[in-house]
Amino acid sequence: EVQLVESGGGLVQPGGSLRLSCVASGFTFGISWMGWVRQAPGKGLEWVANINGDESQTTYVDSLKGRFTVSRDNAKNSLYLQMNSLRADDTAVYYCARWGVNAGLDFWGQGTLVTVSS
Amino acid sequence: QSALTQPPSASGSPGQSVAISCTGTGSDVGAYNYVSWYQQHPGKAPKLMIYEVTKRPSGVPDRFSGSKSGNTASLTVSGLQAEDEADYYCSSNAGGHTYVFGTGTKVTVL
Helix, strand or coil: CCEEEEECCEEECCCCCEEEEEEEECCCHHHCCEEEEEECCCCCEEEEEEECCCCCCEEECHHHECCEEEEEEHHHCEEEEEECCCCHHHCEEEEEEEECCCCCEEEECCCEEEEECC | CCCEECCCEEEECCCCCEEEEEECCCCCCCCCCCEEEEEECCCCCCEEEEECCCECCCCCCCCEEEEEECCEEEEEECCCCHHHCEEEEEEEECCCCCEEEECCEEEEEC
8 A cells, every 4th residue: 555654844933944854665666657746725735846767867946946946865864855945935735745656746745744833 | 827617516406417617727627638536525535526528537536427518528426315415626737736725615415
């Protein structure tokens, strides 16, 4: 059974940093493209970043380039999202998800809430 | 990377059909056959319903179908059921392993 479990969310002050983690199980993590998607309270989905299996390719939504960094540790079946210079509008539930070979996000975690507030 | 445009809401009675449009540009929806649709119930993670414009993952009822014409993709839900009441989002490849989601459509079963 495929499982994705995010952690690391919480309350952070504006300008602060946070690192989200996502532990994967039930599939061959090391060959899978993975992604982060976020959803602000009461708002729609926003694609954040992707990373390929060997970490040689990463892509980001233009608006977050330079502040967010996606990475992975295949030995630990883990995906990460380092978020710096956080702003109030970064407040959202952050989901990790697997890109299937069909170019759709076929498995999602339950999400972790990040709240940026003083 | 502007969000794809979807109608805010759509509705239908049980047994009827509802269609949701997803309008992008020649750089995303119009350029690639990598349009996906996701269903999201309140407080839950999204679920993949359609990929590559028309294909259904295993376990998704054939009441759900997808299509595309030019820069606009569509999701049709036939034979509406109460459990289909949810938010629906389209997504498209936008080149170079970047993606964009739609603005979302709330489907109400009357």
